[in-house]
Structures are given as structure tokens and as C-alpha cells.
Amino acid sequence: MKASWLAEVSPRGRWLLAALLVVLLAAPLLVDDYVLSVLILVLYFAYLGQAWNIMMGFAGQLSLGHALYFGLGAYASAALYAKYGISPWLGMAAGAALAAVAGAFIGALGFRFRIGGVYFAVLTIAFAEFTRILFDHFDWVGGTAGFFLPVSNRTGNDLVMLRGAPVMFYYVWLAGAAGVLVLCRGLLSSRLGYYWLAIREDEVAAEALGIDTFRYKILAVMLSAALTACGGVVYAFYYNNLFPEPVFSIGRSIDMLLGAVTGGVGTMMGPIVGAFILTPLAEALTVALSPLQEVMRLDGLKEVFYGLCVVLIVVFQRHGVWPYLSRKLGLGTEAKP
Amino acid sequence: MLLDTYLNQIVSGVLTGLVYGLSALGLSVIFGVCKIVNFAHGEMMVIGMYVALLLFRWLGLDPLVSIPLVALLLFGLGYALQAGVINRLIDVPDHMQFLLLAAVAIIIVSGCLMVFGPDAQNVPLDYAYDSYALGPLLVDKVRVLAGAAAIAVALLLGAFFRWTRTGKSIRACADNLMGARVIGLDVRRLFALSFGLGAACIGAAGCILLTLVDVHPYLATEYTLLAFVIVIVGGLGSLAGALLAGVLIGVSEAVAGLLIDPSLKSMFSFGLLILVLLFRPQGLMGRRAG
Secondary structure: OOOOOOOEOHHHHHHHHHHHHHHHHHHHHHHOHHHHHHHHHHHHHHHHHHHHHHHHHHHHHOOOOOHHHHHHHHHHHHHHHHHHOOOOHHHHHHHHHHHHHHHHHHHHHHHHHHOOHHHHHHHHHHHHHHHHHHHHHHHHHHHHEEEOOOOOOOOOOOOOEOOOOOHHHHHHHHHHHHHHHHHHHHOOOOHHHHHHHHHHOHHHHHHHHHOOHHHHHHHHHHHHHHHHHHHHHHHHHHOEEOOOOHHHOOOHHHHHHHHHHHHHOOOOOOHHHHHHHHHHHHHHHHHHHHHHHHHOHHHHOOHHHHHHHHHHHHHHHOOOOHHHHHOOOOOOOOOOO | HHHHHHHHHHHHHHHHHHHHHHHHHHHHHHHHHHHHOOOOOOHHHHHHHHHHHHHHHOOOOHHHHHHHHHHHHHHHHHHHHHOOOOHHHHHOOOHHHHHHHHHHHHHHHHHHHHHHHOOOEEEEOOOEEEOEOOOOEEEEEHHHHHHHHHHHHHHHHHHHHHHHHHHHHHHHHHHHHHHHHHHOOHHHHHHHHHHHHHHHHHHHHHHHHHHOOOOOOHHHHHHHHHHHHHHHOOOOHHHHHHHHHHHHHHHHHHHHHHOOOOHHHHHHHHHOOOOHHHOOOOOOOOOOOO
């Protein structure tokens, strides 16, 4: 049974979601810096997971090279800010546009030539790696030496230029994660959303109905790419440094989709649930293993456990955790396919 | 003088490419038969490299001599992985399969990190600096042996698939799974066997590679991607194609290193991949998807 985008969150689930939102809004006042940084990571992955999920859920194509769009957004906005003093929000528009074009290009290549499944996934990896190596040699933005944003001592939070304390970024990410959820919900109820659902469920039938599947799949990719790029922008301004290797690497692409796939691909709540499970899991493992780390230097032990957990999740919940939770806890209503 | 440099680089590229081709063979077998994309490919190869390293340290075995042992070990590992874990997930969607193997990859890399540490380690061979002179060519002995070993293993594998009953059964599964089931082949066992074989191949390639490069836990990703490029360029399901594409990539990397910046050599490979995916997706020697 495939979990579908139509898996509406039940009334009970909606209450829970609203409660969660309230808690998240108040969190910075209640928790310490460490927990705040973990929450920022959770929201970051929740946002990116949803952005990635749009392409997978709507266009039905597995992309393993989303780091490409992330990096384009990050570098574009960072360069515009550091070199020309342009606000990151405008930089975001530029980065998103650039990523959308790249996504359209890759999508067009893939869909026009009917490359599917694994081959398309490898194509996306190839483009991301290609760009990574390109940026290694792109000295205008630092190349391998890295690109750094000017950081100055500020007393307040400047939202326009995205300079400020982690708390400010927390709310930006929260707004982003919540915003994407609302956006997806809104899109799905629109004509465009129904076209997408039709394409996802049965592309041939959709074409037979006269839907221009090529165009709408490209649109999904472009949206996914643009949103991912926006995430890259905030990342750049939060960490203030960019290197081609961590930004464009396949590791980053994988990080982005881990939450979405764990939670449940193609569902609305999946990426969010996944992010809320995986990130705290990773942190909890680090904390739990730290006494052991004191005694013997065992770098990598945490990742071993983390990997094992993911394997267990895949083996026991092959459709993702959210569909299971939504059934067990009555948080969702299932529209029988 | 310049021609000599190019010739030397090309020969070196061919020999290295044969090793790449062997590792790609392993990936091709696994994908061709089990239809599983082994994203833990590079990681398995790194395991092979580390085992060969240990055998060298403890028993003084030349990595090339260790090939049968390492291949056997990795066969067991692959068989167990397929039979124990992956077989349960035979018809999950692509992304779940990918996630599973990516997680396995993480476990392997981190495990290696824990056991061996992050430093690059290598095998100091006595003949590491020897070379053969053939006219204008000066070829490293290590590379010649590596290339020869790769060809030997590949031929062995080819012979297995061609002439043994099990080999033919595995090919049957790859060609027509439903048909294979209909005639009564034990598909589950054959899948596990294939995965084991593919892993053994990868392990052998790792042994050979150890004579050429240093090993460290993070070597894996690069080689996974390289193997994918080679398999797709060569054509899934074609053993000769994998070797041929391996040589092609090896040579292009070597020449790219001469013509342009060596650090850009991977761009060449990825560019080639993109071109092949667009204009000849079945690969140079692959059969049409079926």
C-alpha cells in the first residue's frame, strides 16, 4: 500500500501539529544553546527534506544530486553579498532562479531522453560532482580555499542582511519549514497539484488525458531546486563559510534526503517526521557514546550505530515511519488507493 | 619526447583502467542479475583493501597473492548481506534500496575508521619502484602486474559465467527472471551467489588497487562513483563493456592529467557519463534495456 499525498492529517494529528508549532515557537525561551542548535538542525533537515520530496513525490524521479541546487543558492547569494553588498533575500531570488534553470536543464535532459530510475539518479550525481569540481577551480569564489562571508560584531539581529544570533536563524528555518508545508498543501489542492498527482500515480494515463507531463515534471523539479537553493542561502549566512567539497558533495545530497526517505517519500509529513527522528537520534547517540569516547578513542562508533538504526528502519518500515505512525497513532486518514 | 610522455601516460592509464574495470565488473554483476544498485560498492572495495593490508602486515603476503583469500572473504560478506538483509527487500522502491545500501556504506566506512584510523596506509612493496623498459616506454612493474591480475580475474569470471552450470543459471536470471523461475531455478540462492560473486570481484579489485594507491576510510565514495560511471559507459550486463569502459576512463584520466589540470580529471569522466546517458544510455556495449 502506497502512502499518498492524500494522506490527510486527521483531526487528532492536526491538534498535535498545532501543539508542536506552539512548542517550537516558544522553544528559544525555554532551552539552552545546545538544544537550540539541534532544533535548528532538525528544522533545516525538515525544510530541505520537504524541498527534495517535491521532486520525488511529484515528478517521481529520484534525485541524488540535490546538493547542486543547494550549493548554487549558497554560493550565488554569498558572492552577491560579500562582493556587492546585496541583501541575501535578493541573493536568494538569484540563487533560486539559477538553481531552477539548472533543475530545468537536468530534468529536461532526463525526461526528454526518457532516462529513468537509477540512470537518472546517477545523472544527477554526475552533475553535482561535475559542479563540485568546477567550483574547486572557481577562484572568484575562493575555489578549494573556501569562500568567507564578512562577519562583524553586531549588537542586534539584522533580518534584512541575515546577520544575527542563532535565535534569528532558528525562526527563519521554522518559518521556512512551516512555509513549505503550507505551500505543498496549497499546491496539492490546486489544479497543478492534481496534474502532479495524476502524473505520479500513472503517467501514461495522465498523458492520455492530455496533461503535458513533460512540462509539469520539469515544473516540479524547478520548484524543488529553487526551494533547495533558498535553503542553501540560509546555510551560507548561518555558517559564514563555503567550501565546494562539503557543499556540493554527494554526502550532502544524501543528508538532505535521509529524513524524507526515512519518514516516508511522497507523503507530506514524512520529511518532517524523518527529520525529527534522525537528527535527535544522531545527537542522542553522540551524547550516549561520549563517556565511551572519553575512555577510548573510537571515531566513527556513532556513525556505525546511526547506520544500523537506519538499516533497521528500512528493514522494518519500508514505506517510511510516518505511514506507520499515522496508522498506529491515528494521526492520519488513509485514502485507499 | 612529448610523444613518449603521452604514450607512457596512456599505457599507465590502460593498466590502471583494467583495475577500475574489474571493480566495475563486480558492480555490473550485482546490478545485472539482482537489479540492485550497490551504493556500498566502494566501501566493500575498501574492506578488501584493508584485509589485504592486514594480510601483508601479519603474513607478509603480497596483495596480489592475497586475492583468492580476500575474494573468498568478500564473497561470504556479499552472500550474507544479500541473503540476510537485501533479500527481504527485493521489491522495495529504488529509494529505499538506495537508503539501505547507503546506510551499509556508512557503517562500513565508520567501522574502518574505528579499526584502522583515518590515516592513509599503504603496502611498501620491494618492487614498487621497478619498471620495465620497452623501447621508448617505461612501464611500472606494479602497474603491469596489476593489469595482468585484473585481466586474469576477469577471464576467470567470464569463464565461470560461460561454462559452468551455475554461471549459466545466473545469466538466465539476469536475462529473464520470470523464465528462470519457471524452469525451476532457485532464484534466491542465485541472487545471493551473484551478490557474493560481485563482492568477490570488488574485493579482488581492491587487493590489486592496494598495490597502486594508499588506503584510507574515505577512499570509498570516489571509487563508488567511478565504478558507476564505468558500468554505465560500458553498458550494464556486459563484462567486456565494463573492462573496455574501465580502460577508456583510465586513459582519459591519464591524458586529462597531462592536457589539463590533474584535479580536473574526474570532470572528464562525469562529462563522458553525461554524454553516454544522453546519447547511448545502454552504454557502449550494453544491450538495449529489457
